[in-house]
Amino acid sequence: MQKDIHPDYMDTEVSCGCGNSFTTRSTVEKLVVEICSACHPFYTGTMKYVDSAGRVEKFQKKYNWGKRKDTAEDETATEADTATE
Structure with a gap:
């Protein structure tokens, strides 16, 4: 050995x-x-919430999660406006 x-x-x-x-x-x-x-x-x-490396923000930025929520609300508001006309 x-x-x-x-x-x-x-x-x-x-x-x-x-x-x-x-x-x-x-x-x-x-x-x-x-x-x-x-x-x-x-x-x-x-x-x-513990995220020392910023992975969540990087993911949200990569896939535009902040913008998706705003655009989804805008689309439903536009659809509601066109439906009432």
């Missing part, structure tokens, strides 16, 4: 974007995470 093929297993300092940090064990010395159990809505019980 080969010797020394496994990586070193050491104490790891994990720090979150919210400022919380804790120690665990891993093969790397330091980890930085965006969200942890101290700030995640599931664990805290708060109903706040």
